[in-house]
Amino acid sequence: MKRYRNGAIWEFENHRDGGGFEGGGVVLGLDGGTTSTVCICMPFMPSDELPNPLPILARAVAGCSNHNSVGESAARETLEQVMADALSKSGSKRSCVRAVCLAVSGVNHPTDQQRILNWLRDIFPSCVKLYVQNDSLAALASGTMGKLHGCVLIAGTGSISYGFTEDGREARAAGAGPTLGDWGSGYGISAQALTAVVRAHDGRGPQTMLTRSILNKLNLSSPDEVIGWTYADSSWARIAALVPLVVACAEAGDAVANRILLDSVQELADSVKAVVQKLGLCGEDGKDSFPLVMVGGVLEANKRWDIGKEVINCITKDYPGACPVRPKVEPAVGAALLACNIFVKESGNGLKS
Amino acid sequence: MKRYRNGAIWEFENHRDGGGFEGGGVVLGLDGGTTSTVCICMPFMPSDELPNPLPILARAVAGCSNHNSVGESAARETLEQVMADALSKSGSKRSCVRAVCLAVSGVNHPTDQQRILNWLRDIFPSCVKLYVQNDSLAALASGTMGKLHGCVLIAGTGSISYGFTEDGREARAAGAGPTLGDWGSGYGISAQALTAVVRAHDGRGPQTMLTRSILNKLNLSSPDEVIGWTYADSSWARIAALVPLVVACAEAGDAVANRILLDSVQELADSVKAVVQKLGLCGEDGKDSFPLVMVGGVLEANKRWDIGKEVINCITKDYPGACPVRPKVEPAVGAALLACNIFVKESGNGLKS
Numbered sequence: 001m002k003r004y005r006n007g008a009i010w011e012f013e014n015h016r017d018g019g020g021f022e023g024g025g026v027v028l029g030l031d032g033g034t035t036s037t038v039c040i041c042m043p044f045m046p047s048d049e050l051p052n053p054l055p056i057l058a059r060a061v062a063g064c065s066n067h068n069s070v071g072e073s074a075a076r077e078t079l080e081q082v083m084a085d086a087l088s089k090s091g092s093k094r095s096c097v098r099a100v101c102l103a104v105s106g107v108n109h110p111t112d113q114q115r116i117l118n119w120l121r122d123i124f125p126s127c128v129k130l131y132v133q134n135d136s137l138a139a140l141a142s143g144t145m146g147k148l149h150g151c152v153l154i155a156g157t158g159s160i161s162y163g164f165t166e167d168g169r170e171a172r173a174a175g176a177g178p179t180l181g182d183w184g185s186g187y188g189i190s191a192q193a194l195t196a197v198v199r200a201h202d203g204r205g206p207q208t209m210l211t212r213s214i215l216n217k218l219n220l221s222s223p224d225e226v227i228g229w230t231y232a233d234s235s236w237a238r239i240a241a242l243v244p245l246v247v248a249c250a251e252a253g254d255a256v257a258n259r260i261l262l263d264s265v266q267e268l269a270d271s272v273k274a275v276v277q278k279l280g281l282c283g284e285d286g287k288d289s290f291p292l293v294m295v296g297g298v299l300e301a302n303k304r305w306d307i308g309k310e311v312i313n314c315i316t317k318d319y320p321g322a323c324p325v326r327p328k329v330e331p332a333v334g335a336a337l338l339a340c341n342i343f344v345k346e347s348g349n350g351l352k353s
Numbered sequence: 354m355k356r357y358r359n360g361a362i363w364e365f366e367n368h369r370d371g372g373g374f375e376g377g378g379v380v381l382g383l384d385g386g387t388t389s390t391v392c393i394c395m396p397f398m399p400s401d402e403l404p405n406p407l408p409i410l411a412r413a414v415a416g417c418s419n420h421n422s423v424g425e426s427a428a429r430e431t432l433e434q435v436m437a438d439a440l441s442k443s444g445s446k447r448s449c450v451r452a453v454c455l456a457v458s459g460v461n462h463p464t465d466q467q468r469i470l471n472w473l474r475d476i477f478p479s480c481v482k483l484y485v486q487n488d489s490l491a492a493l494a495s496g497t498m499g500k501l502h503g504c505v506l507i508a509g510t511g512s513i514s515y516g517f518t519e520d521g522r523e524a525r526a527a528g529a530g531p532t533l534g535d536w537g538s539g540y541g542i543s544a545q546a547l548t549a550v551v552r553a554h555d556g557r558g559p560q561t562m563l564t565r566s567i568l569n570k571l572n573l574s575s576p577d578e579v580i581g582w583t584y585a586d587s588s589w590a591r592i593a594a595l596v597p598l599v600v601a602c603a604e605a606g607d608a609v610a611n612r613i614l615l616d617s618v619q620e621l622a623d624s625v626k627a628v629v630q631k632l633g634l635c636g637e638d639g640k641d642s643f644p645l646v647m648v649g650g651v652l653e654a655n656k657r658w659d660i661g662k663e664v665i666n667c668i669t670k671d672y673p674g675a676c677p678v679r680p681k682v683e684p685a686v687g688a689a690l691l692a693c694n695i696f697v698k699e700s701g702n703g704l705k706s
Contacts, residue, residue, distance in 0.1 A: 106584075173556065176579075176580050177583065179592065180579070191532050198529045198534070202527065203630060204527075204624060222462075227533065228465075230533060232421075
């Protein structure tokens, strides 16, 4: 490594002999979100047949590592610290690392990727394989157990569709945030519900059960107060937390809530279809099979009005080969499995990272 | 006055004898927006016939006074300072003030109003008539020259419709901010244009001229970079500044831009209609005449694709008595004229403020 950016973080390595998982080395998988960042250290496993349960050496957790939210230097500090924590807990050190897969939210463009890659290069020895991508990659890999193939739909506070092909092409749709119309997301659903309440109150839209339901939940006495409530704290997650109320109103027969959910299903399905189309994941006859990984609170609600199920119905009508998968491991584990695969692939091909 | 909240601000009064405009007293009109705050000091004019030009004694300007944006204490400091500046410049002092009309953005609820009123009460002698309202009131009064009657439509960065009747009833629609779907506003139009660019790039929406036009303007090379651009600075005004591009694309025949503007016209007209309907401004036969004051950059663009003109067409189809007015004085002057009227009315009726 060219230099130690942050000596204190890596100080633990000075008190460690050898290390690395029984000489085979380790990998790091990192899932960096807007709420928290998780880093997993696993032994390097070259085989396609993974042990069950997976051998997880260490798990470290930190706060937000999205550079758009906290700025670049805070994001880097968080990423470096959480990787050091995971290595330290696992009894390993950087010289034992074979590959690192960093899947971080806010990486939306090759320049974002390159910036983080350059910085990682300074931290790890040059033989370590490095892979930097958007955090949706970790979610995909958590459903495919490390294989980079298929499409992932994430719908929590935000929403995004991300897809990869076996020959290395990738595509995304949505994931642009509330300003840019992610209406299928938890934020989008809730913002539309709040809008419907204001419209009904203004006389610009039909009356809806959402009014009483949302006012009760927020302890407000009039729709006028909804404006102050949204201004008081603009965090997306706070708004997105209203999704269960919208689902409950739709289940109780409210037409406005029902319309909002139907629109959200359409938006989410459209974003997946755009990715499948771009990558040709469904093959030439449109019937090829591909994994469709479904992640996030909006898709996992499991209510009578089941958004996830409706989205799948909507997608399989056009693409019958879509195989819905609900991941059994967390995204950071997916990233670590991906790190193993990347090492195998790049070593085999003689590629340099 | 009960106490001097802020001695330094009012220190100038100690060096002033008498004051007040030729013994008739003065009024203060204040227009407090999210960008700036303007305070006008005018002589008290009891007559319905206003001199032309209006005698403006002083004009003072300060920054944002929206408590939602800068917090309550900063908002109060700004309001108190700008009123003191106007009085000081006019050669007057608080004991000469007959009435104050404070029209401040962010006043959305009676509790907001009461909080500011209580605080104003501490600043001014008890005989001063005080009136606190949303800043849209100042815009209405700037078109009606101080009469509280009619409807105002403001469409700049944000949008709101506000109406008053001669018997003191009021109603509003929209004005809820971007989270709550003010799609007719400058912010709304631009956010939809940015969304259309992202959708076209994703393959979720039709191709549009907006892509090249917006990327050029923002010095970006790919629609991917639009996401980073919106995150980099979430100020609404920065987004709203894209409206002229949307208008230009619509004029050049772009169907997506055209659709966005048509939707915006519908939204703006709907918000006015909701207010007119609630207040019965159009009378029982739907044909009564009322002033419709039009304010803000979105309505004043004066291009071939004229949003303001289309909005008026849309409203007058349902309410032929709507009389469009473009104000000739600034909103703070409207507030000052309103202060005169309120003094006359409340003194006449023997009402206490």
